[in-house]
Amino acid sequence: MKNHYSVIIIGAGILGSALAYQLSHYEKSILVLEKAEDVSCGATKANSGIIHGGYTAKHTTLKGLYSIRGNRMYHSLSEKLGFPFQRIGSLVLGFNERDDTEIHYLLENGKANGVTGLKILTSQQVRNKEPLVNEQVTGALYCDETGIASPYEAAIAFAETAASHGVTIECNSEVIGIEKEGDCLKVSTVNAVYYTQAVVNAAGLYSDAVAAMIGEKTFTILPKRGEYLVLKRGAGTDFTTVIFQTPTEKGKGVLISPTTWNNLLIGPNAQETQDREDVGNSFEVLKSMYEQAKLSVPSLNLSSVIRYFTGIRATSDSKDFIIGRTQTPGFYQAAGIDSPGFTSAPAIAEDICTMLIEDGIISGNKRIPDFKRNPILLPSDLQPFSQIQEDITLAEGNPERIVCRCEQVREKTIEDALSRSIAINSIDAVKRRARAGMGACQGKFCRPRVQQYIQKELKTGEKVLMPKQKDEQLLAKLRKL
Ligand SMILES: Cc1cc2nc3c(=O)[nH]c(=O)nc-3n(C[C@H](O)[C@H](O)[C@H](O)COP(=O)(O)OP(=O)(O)OC[C@H]3O[C@@H](n4cnc5c(N)ncnc54)[C@H](O)[C@@H]3O)c2cc1C
Numbered sequence: 001m002k003n004h005y006s007v008i009i010i011g012a013g014i015l016g017s018a019l020a021y022q023l024s025h026y027e028k029s030i031l032v033l034e035k036a037e038d039v040s041c042g043a044t045k046a047n048s049g050i051i052h053g054g055y056t057a058k059h060t061t062l063k064g065l066y067s068i069r070g071n072r073m074y075h076s077l078s079e080k081l082g083f084p085f086q087r088i089g090s091l092v093l094g095f096n097e098r099d100d101t102e103i104h105y106l107l108e109n110g111k112a113n114g115v116t117g118l119k120i121l122t123s124q125q126v127r128n129k130e131p132l133v134n135e136q137v138t139g140a141l142y143c144d145e146t147g148i149a150s151p152y153e154a155a156i157a158f159a160e161t162a163a164s165h166g167v168t169i170e171c172n173s174e175v176i177g178i179e180k181e182g183d184c185l186k187v188s189t190v191n192a193v194y195y196t197q198a199v200v201n202a203a204g205l206y207s208d209a210v211a212a213m214i215g216e217k218t219f220t221i222l223p224k225r226g227e228y229l230v231l232k233r234g235a236g237t238d239f240t241t242v243i244f245q246t247p248t249e250k251g252k253g254v255l256i257s258p259t260t261w262n263n264l265l266i267g268p269n270a271q272e273t274q275d276r277e278d279v280g281n282s283f284e285v286l287k288s289m290y291e292q293a294k295l296s297v298p299s300l301n302l303s304s305v306i307r308y309f310t311g312i313r314a315t316s317d318s319k320d321f322i323i324g325r326t327q328t329p330g331f332y333q334a335a336g337i338d339s340p341g342f343t344s345a346p347a348i349a350e351d352i353c354t355m356l357i358e359d360g361i362i363s364g365n366k367r368i369p370d371f372k373r374n375p376i377l378l379p380s381d382l383q384p385f386s387q388i389q390e391d392i393t394l395a396e397g398n399p400e401r402i403v404c405r406c407e408q409v410r411e412k413t414i415e416d417a418l419s420r421s422i423a424i425n426s427i428d429a430v431k432r433r434a435r436a437g438m439g440a441c442q443g444k445f446c447r448p449r450v451q452q453y454i455q456k457e458l459k460t461g462e463k464v465l466m467p468k469q470k471d472e473q474l475l476a477k478l479r480k481l
Contacts, residue, residue: 005031006361008187008196010175010210013044014342015334016202017155018349020162027367030167033189035174037465038429039422040155042204044342045432046311048255048265049151050242052340053090053143055110055118062321064113066344071145073346081157082375083150084260090146090242091126093296094139099246103141110143117144132238132297146242150260151342152432161373163421178214185330198361200332200352205276205314207335216326219336220317223276226268227285229478230307232440235264243296254293256300261379266293268311279310283477290481302478306440307470313338323348324355376417376433382408404446406439414450418457425458426465427451442470
């Protein structure tokens with residue numbers, strides 16, 4: 001029947017995308033409804049990208065359970081689905097007796113969660129590992145299971161693979177109503193009406209509002225902002241691990257971490273907000289976050305900062321994830337997924353898939369044993385600038401032509417990103433897939449070129465969506481700090 005699906009997933013962040021990927025292995029019709037113009041536009045595009053070791057989330061919580069399981073799935077997923085992931089380890093730095101007590105608590109909590117690679121390091125051992133760490137450090141908790149990955153690249157890999165294997169992904173499709181109709185659930189979007197046996201709520205910051213549409217008013221999202229600074233590619237070279245501060249009652253501290261593309265990430269802070277779209281940044285807040293980060297690495301400087309951004313955590317009032325069946329038959333939650341939600345997503349998706357099989361919605365017979373996805377671009381593709389310099393002047397139409405100088409993105413890579421299973425129409429969507437515009441000039445050089453490539457792929461009359469401009473004066477002030 002037209003517009004009838006076995007399962008409808010609401011939201012295409014890392015959760016919705018990981019679940020779509022899981023479900024694409026089964027012979028059923030699956031639909032993902034996403035209100036934004038692309039997948040991974042919510043918290044999934046704006047977080048620290050840490051695959052947490054699993055020692056922070058309290059033992060006995062869902063966060064504790066899923067973070068360790070999710071962590072251990074990333075290596076094979078990244079190999080199969082072609083997104084960058086590195087298990088680089090992490091340090092939680094201590095500077096006083098209180099921190100040392102907390103570090104010992106984290107060690108025991110981690111062991112209880114099943115984390116194996118935990119060690120307490122002395123001040124000297126910390127500085128041997130990370131020579132730029134503050135010499136006042138008294139010790140640290142080291143975890144060799146912590147990893148880094150790019151959250152939006154992972155979500156795109158999940159969603160794209162699902163779409164290549166029969167899942168329908170509808171972007172620009174905000175869900176505005178869910179009703180019971182006979183044996184089905186009726187899901188209304190701004191554009192259409194669909195019928196389904198099961199709905200999975202993976203709507204992030206709006207998961208409480210989506211649940212309330214069907215009368216499930218069991219939790220509230222209390223949004224919490226986190227701001228970041230990004231230093232240009234190369235700045236990550238000075239560090240080999242993720243450097244955390246010891247959590248206190250005031251917050252988890254600010255981290256310093258290399259990214260999989262060798263940028264350096266500094267952040268986040270934690271600010272409660274009533275406004276779920278409040279992603280603005282101010283010089284004062286970024287400056288104070290930078291000063292906090294300097295406690296870990298006093299020599300840190302912002303001369304190569306290229307970008308700032310904000311992500312908003314979908315923290316539930318229970319402070320834990322909300323996962324699984326509800327009072328409404330056929331309505332499932334993957335809600336209140338704040339940190340470590342990126343880490344946990346593949347394991348949560350696996351369990352929701354199992355519930356759908358147990359409830360007779362998914363058959364349980366896998367149709368294809370496994371999928372492999374070709375990466376669009378990997379860090380190992382990067383070459384010394386001298387080797388690619390001449391390719392910048394190649395003529396348009398030459399697949400080897402360098403379109404984005406900073407990140408060495410070739411015409412063939414942009415064409416690849418544009419020809420995959422999810423249709424895209426924005427400069428940011430190309431940037432998340434092919435990295436054009438991620439570099440030091442933040443797209444000043446390549447944006448008009450990328451715009452042309454996208455325009456060629458669009459239907460007549462359809463316009464390329466342009467990104468919001470960053471405040472150059474704010475960046476200039478930050479570089480002088
Ligand atoms: C500052 C910060 C730092 C973090 N750091 C880490 C970290 O280092 N490691 C880690 O593991 N986790 C981290 N997290 C948590 C992680 O980012 C989230 O847990 C994860 O991205 C949540 O994914 P999601 O799919 O649930 O939500 P989202 O990515 O927000 O996706 C929800 C989607 O639902 C869509 N949607 C909403 N309402 C509707 C509707 N009515 N109809 C259709 N679609 C709708 C939205 O547009 C959105 O795309 C961090 C989060 C933040 C904010």
